[in-house]
Amino acid sequence: MNFSSKLLENAVSEFGRLPGVGQKTALRLVLHLLKQSDTEVLRFTSAINQLKEEIQYCRICFNISDFQECEICTSSKRDHSIICVVEDTRDVMAIENTNSYQGSYHVLGGLISPMDGVGPSDLKIEGLVERMRKRDIKEVILALSATMEGDTTIFYLYRKLKEFNVQVTTIARGIAFGGELEYVDELTLGRSIATRTLYERPTL
Numbered sequence: 001m002n003f004s005s006k007l008l009e010n011a012v013s014e015f016g017r018l019p020g021v022g023q024k025t026a027l028r029l030v031l032h033l034l035k036q037s038d039t040e041v042l043r044f045t046s047a048i049n050q051l052k053e054e055i056q057y058c059r060i061c062f063n064i065s066d067f068q069e070c071e072i073c074t075s076s077k078r079d080h081s082i083i084c085v086v087e088d089t090r091d092v093m094a095i096e097n098t099n100s101y102q103g104s105y106h107v108l109g110g111l112i113s114p115m116d117g118v119g120p121s122d123l124k125i126e127g128l129v130e131r132m133r134k135r136d137i138k139e140v141i142l143a144l145s146a147t148m149e150g151d152t153t154i155f156y157l158y159r160k161l162k163e164f165n166v167q168v169t170t171i172a173r174g175i176a177f178g179g180e181l182e183y184v185d186e187l188t189l190g191r192s193i194a195t196r197t198l199y200e201r202p203t204l
Helices: 007-015 023-035 040-053 087-096 127-133 148-161 187-196
Strands: 079-086 103-107 139-142 167-170
Touching: 007 023, 040 139, 079 087, 087 103, 087 127, 127 148, 139 148, 148 167
Parallel strands: 079 103, 079 139, 139 167
Antiparallel strands: none
């Protein structure tokens, strides 16, 4: 793609680094911004800068938050004896949108994937184990995507949780293998949470 301006090219290149944004989409976004007033562009850039500078991760569940402890972890209306383990914040949002779960969460920050160089130490697994030691937890729901990486992570977590007297469940597999939670419709995801089953260790 030929650009009439190096500044335009640089801006398009940066937008194109965003996931799911190709060069044509990046160009459209940049041209849209050029048409906006200085006030609107400043509001946009300020929001991005503030996000990067002030965003926090809850010290309990590691969900994205405005404070050291997120609203879910500090809510008296939630059942904190139940922890739903998810891959990232998008999964928390997807489950919350179902309005069918009133427990707490634990965000791993990814899945175990040896092919991508992601091991257990790269995830917030020890944070989960620490919560198990300090709090009276009755159930851990492993709500991870139905992928090879998701199943590998579930198996690893199950072994880590064996030392605790806790019920370990997984969401019902109304979700096709290879499916990621954030793309599942709310009805199916809600039913999967409601009809969760005890995790059975696979035979090797």
